[in-house]
Amino acid sequence: MRNVDMSVTLAGMTMKNPVVVASGTFGFGREYGALYPIDELGGICVKGLTFQRREGNPPPRIAETPMGILNSVGLQNPGVDGFIADELPELKKHDLRIIANISGNTPEEYGIMCEKLSAAGVDMIEVNISCPNVKAGGLQYGVVPEMAAEVTEQAKRHSTVPVMVKLSPNVTDITEIARAVEGAGADAVSLINTLRGMRIDVKTRRPVLHQNTGGLSGPAVLPVAVRMVWEVSNAVRIPVLGMGGIAKGEDAAQMMLAGATAVAVGTACFADPFAPLRVRDGLAAIAAEQGLERVSQLTGQVQPW
Amino acid sequence: MPVQKECPILSVERLNADAISIWLECGELAKAAAVGQFVNIKCGEALLLRRPISICRVEDTRLNVVFEVRGEGTAWLAARSAGETLDVLGPLGHGFTYPEGKVLVVGGGIGVPPMLNTALRAPAGAIACLGFRSAERAMLVEEFQRACEQVYLASDDGTLGVHGFVADIVDAALTEHPEVAAVLACGPRIMLKTTYDVCRRHGVACQVSMEERMGCGIGACLVCACKSADGAYRHVCKDGPVFAAEEVCWDA
Ligand SMILES: Cc1cc2nc3c(=O)[nH]c(=O)nc-3n(C[C@H](O)[C@H](O)[C@H](O)COP(=O)(O)OP(=O)(O)OC[C@H]3O[C@@H](n4cnc5c(N)ncnc54)[C@H](O)[C@@H]3O)c2cc1C
Numbered sequence A: 001m002r003n004v005d006m007s008v009t010l011a012g013m014t015m016k017n018p019v020v021v022a023s024g025t026f027g028f029g030r031e032y033g034a035l036y037p038i039d040e041l042g043g044i045c046v047k048g049l050t051f052q053r054r055e056g057n058p059p060p061r062i063a064e065t066p067m068g069i070l071n072s073v074g075l076q077n078p079g080v081d082g083f084i085a086d087e088l089p090e091l092k093k094h095d096l097r098i099i100a101n102i103s104g105n106t107p108e109e110y111g112i113m114c115e116k117l118s119a120a121g122v123d124m125i126e127v128n129i130s131c132p133n134v135k136a137g138g139l140q141y142g143v144v145p146e147m148a149a150e151v152t153e154q155a156k157r158h159s160t161v162p163v164m165v166k167l168s169p170n171v172t173d174i175t176e177i178a179r180a181v182e183g184a185g186a187d188a189v190s191l192i193n194t195l196r197g198m199r200i201d202v203k204t205r206r207p208v209l210h211q212n213t214g215g216l217s218g219p220a221v222l223p224v225a226v227r228m229v230w231e232v233s234n235a236v237r238i239p240v241l242g243m244g245g246i247a248k249g250e251d252a253a254q255m256m257l258a259g260a261t262a263v264a265v266g267t268a269c270f271a272d273p274f275a276p277l278r279v280r281d282g283l284a285a286i287a288a289e290q291g292l293e294r295v296s297q298l299t300g301q302v303q304p305w
Numbered sequence B: 001m002p003v004q005k006e007c008p009i010l011s012v013e014r015l016n017a018d019a020i021s022i023w024l025e026c027g028e029l030a031k032a033a034a035v036g037q038f039v040n041i042k043c044g045e046a047l048l049l050r051r052p053i054s055i056c057r058v059e060d061t062r063l064n065v066v067f068e069v070r071g072e073g074t075a076w077l078a079a080r081s082a083g084e085t086l087d088v089l090g091p092l093g094h095g096f097t098y099p100e101g102k103v104l105v106v107g108g109g110i111g112v113p114p115m116l117n118t119a120l121r122a123p124a125g126a127i128a129c130l131g132f133r134s135a136e137r138a139m140l141v142e143e144f145q146r147a148c149e150q151v152y153l154a155s156d157d158g159t160l161g162v163h164g165f166v167a168d169i170v171d172a173a174l175t176e177h178p179e180v181a182a183v184l185a186c187g188p189r190i191m192l193k194t195t196y197d198v199c200r201r202h203g204v205a206c207q208v209s210m211e212e213r214m215g216c217g218i219g220a221c222l223v224c225a226c227k228s229a230d231g232a233y234r235h236v237c238k239d240g241p242v243f244a245a246e247e248v249c250w251d252a
């Protein structure tokens, strides 16, 4: 098998391979880093950061579902300053791209976080818009094109690194939101975040999650994610980081054929901590089998009927 | 440092109507295991999440887990046989810390097995308080009797030992053994709380092993939150499963 060039460039950011780990599933890399060098990864989307430290939701925060999980962690994190002081210096010792995932209560909070993170030297900022806008009565930024655009503008104005907006799948037309954030200057989009779901314990008649509902992820969501990546890549010119249910090389290849420039692996790590590396190797094998020189030659090459 | 390993199953044995004991060849993973730690076991291809199971015993490179069938994952585990392998991630978590002096190990129901390793390795000796639903549901009692200076027993129906709660025998044990330096406990939350209450009355330090639903099992996903007395969430898989009893928010 010939050697495939695995490097890709996402919104000007070059990565040695297209596999990054998804926000919230890999912490800040310390724990999985005890199992293997995280330098093997293309990049890491760190746990979602907020302006101030957050404790998150009461447990249970997880429910297992057919080939998936529901989670309601509630953005527990040390806050953007805590991250910059305690986690970033450690992460920077490694050879991988650092993508800071942020969630704000107001567009201003997004702006301040972008300023701090740009100055601290992350490689990219991933703006999570699947969180409630406190000013707009808790309505999620990600479901209203104008609100998504406003947050994107703020983030862009205060960032010196590329800004990628993470889209929520819990909308009627995801391309509408994708176009809105592209129009507001986003350098890339990532998708999908988790799908809203619920599981009920029939014996106790209680939802398994303390928050009643939560976000679905894992292999169960892969087809939805592939479809959305395909739709979004056809609707915008900016590159796409594809995620949702990727557990093996073939899943990643599907995602890239659908239009993704790079991919993220999340929930699969819980079953198999080495999943991101297996995805990378599986993807390389597929590209080699198909006689490609560069893995990036897969991007957008689906042949629709 | 945890490792992920395909571990050959050496034996599968039923200890009573509910409990199953599996011995695994775990190599260095077993040697690295500290008391009160657990392993996270993959239960077939159909289930995404691994199942956390405490380490019951370690003999050289062999590791023993004992579990009850509660749902799909543990049912799958119970159906394994010697010669197959299990995908094991471990050893995980922060375990028990031995004090200077004798320990009282306390276990209730399926919380009994993890205390065996803790009793066996106690540097200054151990006493045990074990609680079961009935004599029929008891397990590992002889092993504890061999490992400990004295074993107090209680059962819900009085068919074994004292007819009553674990906290009752903990009270008796602490009264008769004022030399006990710390109580180390694993079992249902209510048993842990009542045990802690007894410890406070006797002025003895208490450590408890907590349970919570897990995602990654290694501290990365922040799913396994357990509220601590200061209001912050700690994580059972990394900060725990063992916590100082006074650190836990018992009202949560
Ligand atoms: C640190 C720790 C150590 C444990 N040690 C032991 C042990 O030595 N022996 C033993 O029999 N059991 C132990 N348990 C409980 C054991 O993990 C659960 O009984 C088991 O996960 C149930 O899985 P299931 O698929 O059979 O049940 P299901 O109810 O079908 O499981 C559904 C989901 O909920 C989770 N879950 C259900 N009950 C629990 C629980 N009590 N704690 C955590 N997660 C749960 C499962 O892992 C799974 O993700 C321990 C739990 C923890 C947290």
Ligand SMILES: Cc1cc2nc3c(=O)[nH]c(=O)nc-3n(C[C@H](O)[C@H](O)[C@H](O)COP(=O)(O)O)c2cc1C
Binding pocket: A022, A023, A024, A025, A047, A048, A049, A071, A073, A075, A101, A128, A166, A192, A193, A194, A216, A217, A218, A219, A221, A243, A244, A245, A246, A264, A265, A266, A267, A268, B215, B221, B223
């Ligand atoms: C436990 C957990 C925590 C998550 N936390 C975040 C987060 O903080 N910010 C975010 O943008 N996405 C978060 N996500 C969503 C993932 O990054 C990802 O978009 C989603 O899980 C789909 O990918 P997967 O199926 O590979 O996990 C979280 C997902 C899980 C399972």
Ligand code: FES
Binding pocket: B213, B214, B215, B216, B217, B218, B219, B220, B221, B222, B223, B224, B235, B236, B237, B238
């Ligand atoms: S289970 Fe993931 S942090 Fe504990």
